[in-house]
Amino acid sequence: MEANLQGRVAIVTGGSKGIGRAIALRMAASGADVAILARDEATLEEARQVVAQKARARVMVARCDVTKAQDIASAYEQVVATLGRVDIVVNNAGTSRTGAFLSITDEVWQEDLDLKLFAAIRLTRLAWPQMVERRWGRVINVLNIGAKAPKAASAPTTVSRAAGMALTKLLAGEGAPHNVLVNSLHVGLIDSDQWVRRHAQSAEGSYDAFLSGMAKNIPLGRVGTAEEFANVACFLASDLASYVTGAAINVDGNLSPVM
Template sequence: MDVRLDGRVAVVTGGSKGLGLAIATRMAASGADVVMLARNPDGLAAARRLVEPTARGRVHTVACDVSRAEELEGAYDDVLQALGRVDILVNNAGVSQTGAFTSITDAVWQADLDLKLFAAIRLARLAWPGMVERRWGRIINVLNTAAKAPKAGSAPTSVSRAAGLALTKVLAGEGAPHGILVNALHVGLIDSDQWVRRHADTDDGQPYAAFLAEMARSIPLGRVGTPQEFANVACFLASDLAGYVTGTSINVDGNLSPVT
């Protein structure tokens, strides 16, 4: 199946590494003009060098903390000046922050919601009028499987991600009459920077491959997923091939989650 995004403009938050970088790379290779948003200018420059060799469209970067409303508005203006519009929005920015409920302060709750929920709300609100006018749009909210099946000790991440799932369904209903399709992708155990960091933090001398293999024991498919596999699903949802898919939430997790 040849998934094409020629002529589309895609914005990917958290686009300088991990899943965001994989999504940006896949969409650029499929013909989209791609904008990567992230906080670190040096990281963005490095990401751009990785994406450009296989890109069939333009690659643009904007340094921005998406959890800050004023920075987000300025970044969106930058995108419009550079590329004219936004057709595809991938709300991917976020980190997995968890702890015992009584240890989570108001400040931590607010920071998590600002990064994972309000950033998605604000960006969707900025992109919405143009999508309505053109009667075509795609919004993909990257969540995790805890949004559907939260465990003890999984807050604040599971709570903000669950709110993102509700947002997905609301926007899908409002967007459908205007040709705007909104879906959620739920991350399971995918080989990404967060696991590289966690492996480094263990400092027990275990090779990274063995670390991943240990995690894979809990996965029915028997292995950890790759960023490219996740990006393939996102690229499909962004394309015309998925023209009748909206309001869905898809687990990319090797059947790890007990909830479909």
């Protein structure tokens, strides 16, 4: 059965590249109106063109630095003015910044929390009242598997993501009586722009060999694709997942030691 998002409006942060763009593309191909939010205007326009080729409905972009509350409010207003409302929020913006605990300054902690936690809080808070009123809504928080099983020297990312998982469960409880479903998707090793950049910086061997090396500890034997991740997000956004809320779902080829 195909996930059908016809008549729905989705907003995807960090949607101009990688996993975010794959999610925007998959949802647009499934019939949703899609708003793509990101900071860089050039990559936003490129994403709009790519997504529009597969879209069955409207596609728009809005420049937004999600670490800034005013940017989020302004972008949300643009989306509602253009597309009418927001039914689906995908909080995807983020990085994988890590380091040893004593190396992380207050400023770095705050930057990471602003990007990965407060951005999700602020955008969801804007869309939430209308979702509750219409008795239909979806919030999908893109986190990582480190949120469940943090390793040494994995802060601030894993700490911010763990907070995002707690936010997901809290919102799922509040949204359930109103048919507003909230889930988190946890990234393992997914082929995306960040790995392309890291390979370019290393300048060692081919990119395929680089991915193969990354996959050595993945039980499924390979790195996942952004499209595979987007398929799960699209399912959660659709009525096919009408009894799924408060779940923290790994999309990682069984890499995580925690379910």
